[in-house]
Amino acid sequence: MELxxxxxxxxxxxxxxxxxxxEEREEWIQTAKYNLFNLKSNQVFIDLLTDSGTGAMSDKQWxxxxxxxxxxxxxxxxxxxxxxxxxxxxxxxxxxxxxGRAAENVLFSVMIKEGDLVPGNAHFDTTKGHIEFRxxxxxxxxxxxxxxxxxxxxxKGNVDxxxxxxxxxxxxxxxxxxxxxxxxxxxxxxxxxxxxxxxxVYEMAQKNNIPVFVDSARFAENAYFIKxxxxxxxxKTIREIVTEMFQYxxxxxMSSKKDAIVNMGGFLAFNNEDLFKxxxxxxxxxxxxxxxxxxxxxxxxxxxxxxxEGTEFNYLETRIKQVEHLGEKLNAYGIPTQKPYGxxxxxxxxxxxxPNLPKEQFIAQTLAIELYLESGVRGVEIGALLADRxxxxxxxxxPELELLRLTIPRRVYTNDHMDYxxxxxxxxxxxxxxxxxxxxIVREAMIMRHFTVELERx
Ligand code: F0G
Numbered sequence: 001m002e003l004x005x006x007x008x009x010x011x012x013x014x015x016x017x018x019x020x021x022x023e024e025r026e027e028w029i030q031t032a033k034y035n036l037f038n039l040k041s042n043q044v045f046i047d048l049l050t051d052s053g054t055g056a057m058s059d060k061q062w063x064x065x066x067x068x069x070x071x072x073x074x075x076x077x078x079x080x081x082x083x084x085x086x087x088x089x090x091x092x093x094x095x096x097x098x099x100g101r102a103a104e105n106v107l108f109s110v111m112i113k114e115g116d117l118v119p120g121n122a123h124f125d126t127t128k129g130h131i132e133f134r135x136x137x138x139x140x141x142x143x144x145x146x147x148x149x150x151x152x153x154x155x156k157g158n159v160d161x162x163x164x165x166x167x168x169x170x171x172x173x174x175x176x177x178x179x180x181x182x183x184x185x186x187x188x189x190x191x192x193x194x195x196x197x198x199x200x201v202y203e204m205a206q207k208n209n210i211p212v213f214v215d216s217a218r219f220a221e222n223a224y225f226i227k228x229x230x231x232x233x234x235x236k237t238i239r240e241i242v243t244e245m246f247q248y249x250x251x252x253x254m255s256s257k258k259d260a261i262v263n264m265g266g267f268l269a270f271n272n273e274d275l276f277k278x279x280x281x282x283x284x285x286x287x288x289x290x291x292x293x294x295x296x297x298x299x300x301x302x303x304x305x306x307x308x309e310g311t312e313f314n315y316l317e318t319r320i321k322q323v324e325h326l327g328e329k330l331n332a333y334g335i336p337t338q339k340p341y342g343x344x345x346x347x348x349x350x351x352x353x354x355p356n357l358p359k360e361q362f363i364a365q366t367l368a369i370e371l372y373l374e375s376g377v378r379g380v381e382i383g384a385l386l387a388d389r390x391x392x393x394x395x396x397x398x399p400e401l402e403l404l405r406l407t408i409p410r411r412v413y414t415n416d417h418m419d420y421x422x423x424x425x426x427x428x429x430x431x432x433x434x435x436x437x438x439x440x441i442v443r444e445a446m447i448m449r450h451f452t453v454e455l456e457r458x
Contacts, residue, residue: 005321008314009411012059019045020376033454034369034439036378045376046417048406051344052217053099053257053264055410058309061261061302068298073289077297077304081267084304088239088311089216090246091269093276095283098294099266100217100255101126102287107213107253107268109282110275111177112136119167120180120215121159122146122187125386127180127215127253129448132391138180139167146188147400149338149349154229155194156338157185157222159201168208179205182215183222183245187382189403190218190323190342192225195233195244202248211250211272219245219252220259221343224316238311251275258344260306261410265295267303315411319343323408325415329422335429338403345407348425350383353404354432359384361438361458364402367428370435371404375424379406385450 020028020043032038036049047054069075078096085094097103108130112118116136123131123138131138141163145153159181168176181201183193198214205212223241227233233241246252251270256262268283270276280290287294295303309315320343327341336352350364357363364383371377383402390397406421428435443454 008312008318009058017045018042022373025373025376029369029372033442034365034457035450035453035455036368036372036380037451039372039378043376044372044378046413046421047378048345048408048421049378049380051258051407051409052255053262054412055257055261055263056412057261057263057302057306058411060309061305064301064305065298068296068301070297071291073291075291075297075300077300078291080304081300084307085267085269088242088307089219089252089269090243091251091271093271093273094267094269095276095279095287095290096293096295096300097266097268097283097287099257099264100215100253101130101266102294103253103255103266103268104130104215106279106282106286107251108134109286110278111211113177115175117167117171117176118178118180119159119164119176121157121182121185121193123180124182124186124215124217125388125448125450127182133447141167142185142188146185146191149189149336149347149352149401152339154192154225154340155197156188156191156340157183157193158197159193161197161200161204164201164204168204168210173208173210176208176210179210179212180215181212181249182217184218184225184343186217186344188401189338189347190221190344191338191340192222192229192343194230195226195241195248196230198245198248212248214246214249214252216252217255217258218343219254220310220316221320223311224313224320225343227313238313238316242311256303256306258410259310260303261310262299262303262306265299265303267293319408319410322413322415322418326406326408326418326422329419330425333422333426333429335425338401345405347382347401348379348404348406350402350404353429354435354438356433356436357438359398359402360396361440362455363438364404365455366435366438367404369439370428371424374428375420377406377421377424379404381405381450385453388447388449391447 114135256265336349338347
């Protein structure tokens, strides 16, 4: 018989997790004010809150940590990271930062000023937060297909070239300091951007003299999808695809907590020495000296090793197939999800799950709470809570999609865990018409409210 697919690694260390009872969870979620971020991790059985910093490092990464050089300036770990970035991503200059949003903060301190416009494909919330904090605007130019979970499109992270052209034509170039491509696009469901699209954006940007930066948190997963789905890339290696992707960019901001498979870390990388020098000033102010920028030497070592492991085909295939496995299970139960399945998560379409709940009652958050109560599984809302209020009108923003993201940490859970998650979702789905009320906000922060919001049942 044909040999089945199997993971490309085995386990060397394990961590116990505990199943709780529904009664315990009822109590815990009330104390947590219906905000899953407020739960203690031991109140969660399977944690699909995020794939950020939650991955399992390899034996080689742990070994690399032992060789970390903790010198304040000029550490060998910095040069190891610099060499890995040059080798895999192709950039000559880089600045370490403590995580992705810190890289955004440093970059935008140089590039963005009040009133600017930053077009892109559905910016991630911290990216948007840092843009709006500077009284500038993030303009979403994602293709419309991204917002219809029922249409199959291989690259739902793509920029709509007409939307982008319109933004560039109808505004003075000096108000558009950069274009940001998020690959994969978290907000639209971990959906990839095609090579053709990256090339087209870069060409249009070059004609207008506007730099392109890639928000690269999941660049390797993006490259995997290009290999699997885009014509002409089947025979290329992931590293070859990655090299080409970054030819269509002037720089990148990286949250290394995703595709570099480390628990903490980030960086900026550029081609332009002048920009690097300007950003260095802010890096020193906000993050740390240029050769460590908020990271310890050992963490830079693990990151450098992680960049190599994260761009291996066998690893990526194992990872994406696990995400697919969960998607297929949910699909078999009739549960509506974003399709095709994303790279790092399955995004359940909460509006189609609960067609009778009004958007004002935070549909995706309601689903997240129900799944937790049912099974002890923690997902995360990608919907109206995350979308925040409009910074000018202070009205709630209701995004087109209300999603429950079931985010899969790298190299952490087995497919039995995925089957458990799917069964929990099915049980909630079976009683979906009994759930007639959602949630309301009791207290919220001015910006990025979803982390700390307090809610109660309507
Ligand atoms: N860009 C993207 C596309 C992200 O998904 C994230 C983080 C960041 C930037 C910011 O990076 O967390 O290292 O500061 N995403 C996490 C998530 C939080 O759960 O999706 P960070």
